[in-house]
Amino acid sequence: MNKIKDKMMKExxxxxxxxxxxxxxxxxxxxxxxxxxxxxxLDSEMNDANMDLEKHVDVIRKYNDGNLYSAFIIENxxxxxPSMVVRAAVYEYVAYERMLKKSKKNKSKEKLPMVHIxxxxxxxxxxxxxxxxxxxxxxxxxxxxxxxDYKMNLIEITGNTSYxxxxxxxxxxxxxxxxxxxxSIYEGTSNHFGLVKSSVLKVVKTLTDVEWLDxxxxxxxxxxxxxEAEKRWLEVKSKEWKAEGIELGIKQGIEQGVELxxxxxxxxxxxxxxxxxxxxxxxxxxxxxxxxxxxD
Numbered sequence: 001m002n003k004i005k006d007k008m009m010k011e012x013x014x015x016x017x018x019x020x021x022x023x024x025x026x027x028x029x030x031x032x033x034x035x036x037x038x039x040x041x042l043d044s045e046m047n048d049a050n051m052d053l054e055k056h057v058d059v060i061r062k063y064n065d066g067n068l069y070s071a072f073i074i075e076n077x078x079x080x081x082p083s084m085v086v087r088a089a090v091y092e093y094v095a096y097e098r099m100l101k102k103s104k105k106n107k108s109k110e111k112l113p114m115v116h117i118x119x120x121x122x123x124x125x126x127x128x129x130x131x132x133x134x135x136x137x138x139x140x141x142x143x144x145x146x147x148x149d150y151k152m153n154l155i156e157i158t159g160n161t162s163y164x165x166x167x168x169x170x171x172x173x174x175x176x177x178x179x180x181x182x183x184s185i186y187e188g189t190s191n192h193f194g195l196v197k198s199s200v201l202k203v204v205k206t207l208t209d210v211e212w213l214d215x216x217x218x219x220x221x222x223x224x225x226x227x228e229a230e231k232r233w234l235e236v237k238s239k240e241w242k243a244e245g246i247e248l249g250i251k252q253g254i255e256q257g258v259e260l261x262x263x264x265x266x267x268x269x270x271x272x273x274x275x276x277x278x279x280x281x282x283x284x285x286x287x288x289x290x291x292x293x294x295x296d
Contacts, residue, residue, distance in 0.1 A: 002078045006058070008206045009076040009122060012173070013059045020063075021167040023072055026118055026155055030164025034072075038065040057091050057117075069113045071095055077121045078207070082129045085136060088117050089150045121156040122207050124181045157181060169200045176201075176226070180208045193226040201229075263293060270294070 013019055016036035024034050039061040060073045073091060077084060095115045103112065121127050130136040133150040155163065157177045165171040172193055179185035198218040205213040212229055269279050276294075280287045 005078040005122065005206055006076055008203050009078070009120070010058045012203050013074050013076065013120075016061070017167055018170050019059060019061060019072070019074065021165050021170045022074060022118060022120065022155065023116065025163040025165050025170075026153060027116075030166060032166060034063060034068075035065065038063055039072075040064065042071075060095075062113075071099070071113055071115045073115065073117045075117060075119050077119055077123070079123050080121075080125060080127055080129050082136070084119060085130045085133055085150065085152045088119055088152045089133065092117050116153070118153045118155060121154060121158075122177065123156075124158065124208070126158045127154065127156045169197060172196050173200050173203055176204050177207055180204070180210055195223040196226055197223055266290065266294060 013022075016039040019039065020034040020036050024030060024032055027033075040063070042060045042062060057073050058076045060071065063070050063072055073095070075088065075091065081087070092115050096112060099112045099115075103110070131152045131154050134147065137147075139147050155161075157174060158181055163174065165174060176185070176193060176196070198221055201213055201224055202215070202218050204210070205215065205218070213224075218224065266279060266283070270276075276287055276290055279285070280290055283290075285293075
């Protein structure tokens, strides 16, 4: 499954507009410093028999706008890897080695361009592995001032860090996944995504495996209304809860009170356009009892 996720994300990040949007969000707080038209494919000379960088990292681009000349790499990571900080450091220094070889071959005396690596973590669990080399290595105090620490640039969907993406598709991918992971998309107040491209939602489906995104529908339609998709989730979830024995209404008696979560479920369904009659059928609660709950 991880290979499928990685392949899907690699294809998404191959789009240069999406690619630079991640770096603009991370390094420049959303300012459009990097432009997609200045991205170039990696030279074949950057690879050799020992390590083919293009086979090890997801997307790598040369960037040159006349003022900034750098190499940018995005490595997508779908699971927490304790060795990731070392891998990122290796990729970075291998890239420098390749450029140095090319520079020597061309007898260039110019300094090498910088290499910037960004690790994009798409998993549901919070990242709890090292993001700095010093978190992985037992650094003796006597050598601390000589230790060369390496800090990994990490963007993770989980967590509370906000990023200012300019590309709507990147914003939707990132924040729909985050709202699915933290369950906020089901609260009725955070689903502001509106119409979303099916191509983006296919990636969301692959990363999160949510049941309410229908692959057949995504193949048929160019865009999906997120509120409609969420409404289907509410229908599926309420039936699932009922099957698990969770009462959604009157079994314990409305007079004894309905749990807060049940009340929120009904109110969220109403907010998302479901009628009282529809909710009554889905949740197996009488219209009269439902109206009583909603009026409390």
